[in-house]
Amino acid sequence: MELFIEQSLNGLQLGLTIFLLAAGLTLVFGIMGVINLAHGSLFMVGAYGAALTAAKTGSWILGIAGGLAASALTGFLVEVAIVRRLYHRDHLYQVLATFGLILFFNGLVALLVGRAPLLMETPKALSGFVEILPGIPYPTYRLAVMAVGLTVALGLWLFIARTRTGMLIRAGSTNRSMVAALGVDIGRLYTLVFSLGAMLAGLAGLMVGPIRSVQIGMGEQVLILTFLVIVIGGIGSIRGAFVGSILIGLVDTLGRAYLPSLFKVFLTGSIADGLAGTLSSILIYLVMAVVLVVRPRGLFPVSE
Amino acid sequence: MTDRWKLLRSILIVAAAVALIALPFVAAMLGSTYAITLATRLLIYAMVATGLNLILGYGGLVSFGHAAYFGLGGYTVAILAFHLGEGTSILGFPGTNEALVAWPLAMVVSGLAALVFGALSLRTSGVYFIMITLAFAQMTYYVFVALKYYGGDDGLSLARRNTLGGARIVDAQTFYFVCLALLALVIGVVQRMTVSRFGMVLSGARADERRMMAIGYSPYRYRLTAFVIAGMTAGLGGALWANLARFVSPDMMAWTKSGDFLAMAILGGLTSIAGPVIGAAAFILIESTLSGLTEYWQVIFGPIVVAVALFAPRGLWGMLAGKQER
Numbered sequence: 112m113e114l115f116i117e118q119s120l121n122g123l124q125l126g127l128t129i130f131l132l133a134a135g136l137t138l139v140f141g142i143m144g145v146i147n148l149a150h151g152s153l154f155m156v157g158a159y160g161a162a163l164t165a166a167k168t169g170s171w172i173l174g175i176a177g178g179l180a181a182s183a184l185t186g187f188l189v190e191v192a193i194v195r196r197l198y199h200r201d202h203l204y205q206v207l208a209t210f211g212l213i214l215f216f217n218g219l220v221a222l223l224v225g226r227a228p229l230l231m232e233t234p235k236a237l238s239g240f241v242e243i244l245p246g247i248p249y250p251t252y253r254l255a256v257m258a259v260g261l262t263v264a265l266g267l268w269l270f271i272a273r274t275r276t277g278m279l280i281r282a283g284s285t286n287r288s289m290v291a292a293l294g295v296d297i298g299r300l301y302t303l304v305f306s307l308g309a310m311l312a313g314l315a316g317l318m319v320g321p322i323r324s325v326q327i328g329m330g331e332q333v334l335i336l337t338f339l340v341i342v343i344g345g346i347g348s349i350r351g352a353f354v355g356s357i358l359i360g361l362v363d364t365l366g367r368a369y370l371p372s373l374f375k376v377f378l379t380g381s382i383a384d385g386l387a388g389t390l391s392s393i394l395i396y397l398v399m400a401v402v403l404v405v406r407p408r409g410l411f412p413v414s415e
Numbered sequence: 416m417t418d419r420w421k422l423l424r425s426i427l428i429v430a431a432a433v434a435l436i437a438l439p440f441v442a443a444m445l446g447s448t449y450a451i452t453l454a455t456r457l458l459i460y461a462m463v464a465t466g467l468n469l470i471l472g473y474g475g476l477v478s479f480g481h482a483a484y485f486g487l488g489g490y491t492v493a494i495l496a497f498h499l500g501e502g503t504s505i506l507g508f509p510g511t512n513e514a515l516v517a518w519p520l521a522m523v524v525s526g527l528a529a530l531v532f533g534a535l536s537l538r539t540s541g542v543y544f545i546m547i548t549l550a551f552a553q554m555t556y557y558v559f560v561a562l563k564y565y566g567g568d569d570g571l572s573l574a575r576r577n578t579l580g581g582a583r584i585v586d587a588q589t590f591y592f593v594c595l596a597l598l599a600l601v602i603g604v605v606q607r608m609t610v611s612r613f614g615m616v617l618s619g620a621r622a623d624e625r626r627m628m629a630i631g632y633s634p635y636r637y638r639l640t641a642f643v644i645a646g647m648t649a650g651l652g653g654a655l656w657a658n659l660a661r662f663v664s665p666d667m668m669a670w671t672k673s674g675d676f677l678a679m680a681i682l683g684g685l686t687s688i689a690g691p692v693i694g695a696a697a698f699i700l701i702e703s704t705l706s707g708l709t710e711y712w713q714v715i716f717g718p719i720v721v722a723v724a725l726f727a728p729r730g731l732w733g734m735l736a737g738k739q740e741r
Contacts, residue, residue: 146542148674196725202542203477207681208724210674215717222711335553335670342546389561396554400535403547407539 113247118368119361120243124253126360127260131315132337133344133352134267135308141347141413142284143301145197146205149189149212150312150337151330157182157313158325159220162229171234178317179310186309190302198301217327228326256318263311264353271349280304284347284413336363339395343402345409354410359395366394420736427735428689435595439588451587452659457699458594459655462601464679464691466648469605470641471677472685473614475621479545480532480552481676484646486668487528488521488653490559493571493663495520500574514577514584514658521654522647528555529646533639549670556668570664577658584658594655598692601648606688608644617641618686649676682723684730693732 136150157178164177189212197205233252240248271277279300282290291297316330323329340359344351371387378386402410435458442450463485470476495517498510511517532551539547560568576584584590608614620627620634627634657663666672675698683694701719705712727734 140542146545193721193725200728202545203471203677203681204724204728206477206479206545206674207678208721210678211717211720211722211724213717214713214720218711218713218715218717222714331670335549338546339550342543342550346542385561385563388563389558392557392561393554396550396557399547399550403539403543404535407543409543 114368116244116247117249118364120249120253120257122361122364123357124257124260124360125364126357127257127264128315128319129333129336129340129360130260130353130356131263131311131318132333133340133356134264134349135311136337137341137344137347137349137352138280138284138304139308140341142280142287142304143194143198145194146202146209147194148206148209148334149216150308151332151334152213152216153182153186153189153309153312153330154316154319154333155216155220155325155327155330156185157310157316158231158320158329159224159229159316160313161317162231162320162325163224165231166229171232174231175317178313182313182316183306183310186312187302187306189309190305194305195298195301213331220327226327228324229320231320231325233321252321256322259314259318263314267349276300276303336395339399341409343399343409345411345413347413348409348411351409351411351413358398362398363391363395366391370394424736431689431692439591443588448587451591453699453703455587455591455594455659457696458591458598459652459659460676460679460699461692461695462594462598462655463649463652463676464683464695465598465601465605465688466645466652467676468680468685468691469608469617469648470638470645471680472687472690473609473621474617474638474641476537476638476642477545477677478536478548478642478645479670479673479677480548480550480555481645481649482668482670482672483532483552483555484525484529484649485653485656485672485676486559486663486665487525487555488650489657489663489667490565490571490653491521491524491650492517492577492654492657493573494565496573496577497565497571512575512577513581514579514654517577518651518654522650525650525653526643526647529643530639533642533646537635537638537642549673552668552670552673556665556670559665559668566664568665570662570666573657573661573663576661590658594659597651597655601651602688602692605644605648609688613637613640678720678723681728682720682730684732684734684736687732687736690730690732694730697731 132150132154136147139145139147139150160181161174161178165171165174168174193208193212197208237252237255239251241251241254243249243254271280279290279295283295283297283300287297315333319329319333336359340355341352343358344353344355370391371384374384374387406412435454438454439451442448442454463481467478467481470478494505495510496512498505499512500510503510532548536544536547536551559565565571576590578584579593584593609618616627616632616634616637620632620637624634653667656667679694679698680691681694682697683692684690702712702716705715709715723730
C-alpha cells in the first residue's frame with residue numbers, strides 16, 4: 112500500500128512535469144499549426160540555464176530565474192528567426208527544420224558546456240521528506256514540483272479562459288485570419304505564445320534537473336512522451352494535454368512498478384522479468400494506439 | 416520539359432552511373448577502404464530513401480518512423496546468424512547465414528511490421544500520422560532495448576557477412592557491387608510504380624483525396640500498399656547495413672535515424688527518382704566532411720538542414736531541374 116501511494120505520487124509528478132511541456136506544444140500547434148520538434152531542446156536549455164546559473168551564483172532561486180530566462184529568450188529567438196517562416200508550410204518542412212534545430216542545439220551545448228552531464232543539487236530548503244500519511248515519507252522536492260505543476264495548470268487555465276490575451280489566443284486557434292482582420296497583431300500574439308511555451312518547457316527542464324541529471328539528449332526522451340500526451344489528449348486541447356499527461360505519467364510509472372510482480376504470478380522468473388520489462392517500456396505506446404484506434408483525433412478533439 | 420533539359424538529365428544520370436561503377440576501382444587504386452565503406456553506406460541510405468520517397472513524395476505521407484523497418488531488417492539478419500552460431504533454433508527453424516534466405520526474410524519481417532503499423536497509422540492523417548508512426552517506431556526501439564537475449568542496448572555482432580548462394584562475400588568491392596545492383600533494382604521497381612496506375616492513384620490522392628474517392632478509388636488501400644513497399648525496401652536496406660557494419664543495435668531504429676532518412680529524401684528533392692539518391696549522397700558527404708572537421712559538426716549541420724527546409728523545399732534535384740519539370 113505504501114509502495115502504491117508512493118508510486119502513484121511519482122506518476123502524478125511525472126505527469127505534471129510532462130504537462131508543462133505538453134501545454135506549450137499543444138498551444139503552438141493549435142494556434143499556429145506548427146509541429147515543433149525542438150520543444151525538447153527548450154526543455155534542455157532551461158535545465159542547463161538553471162544548472163549553470165545556480166553553480167555560478169550559488170543560489171537556486173537565481174538558478175530558476177536563469178533557466179526561465181534562457182528558455183524564454185531562446186524560444187523568442189527561434190520563433191523570430193525560423194518558426195515564423197514555417198506557419199504556412201507543409202508539416203514535412205516544419206518537421207525537417209525543427210529537427211535541424213535539435214541537431215544545432217545539441218551540438219551547441221556540447222561545444223559550450225561539454226558532453227559530461229551536469230549535476231544539479233536539490234535546493235536545501237526542499238531536500239527533506241514530508242510524512243504525507245503516517246509512516247509514509249515522501250521527498251519534499253517532488254511535492255514542490257507537483258505543486259508548481261498544478262499551479263501552472265491552474266494559472267494557464269485562468270490566463271486562457273479569463274484574460275483578454277487568452278481570449279485572443281482562443282480566437283486565434285479557431286480562426287486566425289478573422290482575428291487578424293479584426294486588427295489584432297497576430298504576429299506578436301504568436302511570438303508571445305511561442306515564448307511562453309518555451310518558458311514552460313524550460314521550467315519543466317529545470318525542475319527535472321535535480322531528479323535526473325542534466326545532459327545532452329535529455330529533451331528528446333521527454334519530447335516523445337510529450338507527443339504521446341498531446342496525441343492522446345487531442346492536438347490543440349489544453350484540457351486534453353492535462354488529462355493525457357496525468358494518464359501517461361501514471362500508466363508509465365505504475366506499469367514499471369507493478370508489471371514484474373504481476374507477471375511473476377503466472378510465469379517463472381527470467382521470462383517474467385523479460386516480458387514485464389518489454390511490456391512496461393511499451394505500455395504507453397499501446398495506450399496511445401488504443402486511444403487512436405477508438406478516437407483517431409484524441410480524447411478531446413479540437414474542431415477545425 | 417524542354418529538349419535541352421532532357422539531354423542534360425540523361426547526361427547527368429549516365430555520368431552518375433559511370434561514377435558509381437568506377438568508384439570502387441578508383442578507391443582500390445588509391446588504397447582507400449574508407450572511401451568504399453562510405454560509398455556502400457551511401458548506396459544503402461539511397462535505397463532506404465528511395466523507398467521512403469514513394470510514400471513521402473508521391474504519397475504525401477510523412478512517416479517519421481522509417482528507421483523501425485530499417486532496424487527490423489538488420490535484426491532479422493543478425494538474429495538468424497546468431498542462432499546459427501549458437502546452434503539453436505528460432506520458432507522451430509534453424510539459423511542461417513545465407514543471404515538468399517535472410518534478405519527476403521528481412522523484407523518480409525519489415526513488410527509485415529509496416530502492414531500492421533501502417534494499417535493503424537493510416538486511419539489518421541496530418542500531424543497525427545507523423546506522431547503515430549514515430550510512436551510505433553519508438554515502441555519497436557524499446558522492444559529491442561528490452562530484449563536482453565539479443566544483446567539489448569548493446570546490440571548483436573555478426574561473426575561474418577552472409578553468404579550469397581553459398582559463396583562468401585569477402586571483399587568490400589564485391590559487397591559494394593551487390594548493394595549497387597540491388598539499389599538499381601529498387602530504383603527500377605519504384606520508377607515503374609510511379610508511372611503506373613498505382614503511382615497515379617497515389618499521387619492523385621495526395622493532391623486531392625476527395626476527388627480520387629469521387630472517381631471510385633479508395634486511397635487507403637493504395638497508401639497501405641505503398642507504406643508496406645517502403646517498409647520492405649527499408650528492411651532490405653537494414654539487412655545490407657547489418658552486413659556492412661557486421662553489427663546491429665537499437666540505434667538503427669532511433670528516431671533521429673528516421674529524421675536522417677526524411678532529411679535525405681527532402682534534401683535531394685521529393686517526387687523525383689533521382690532525388691533520394693542525390694539526397695543520400697549529399698547527406699553522407701556533408702556529414703562525413705563536417706565530422707572530420709570538428710567534433711561539434713552538428714552546430715553546422717543543423718543550420719544546413721534548417722536552411723534546406725526554409726529555402727530549398729524542392730531539394731537539390733528540384734533546384735537543378737528548375738522550372739523544367741512539372
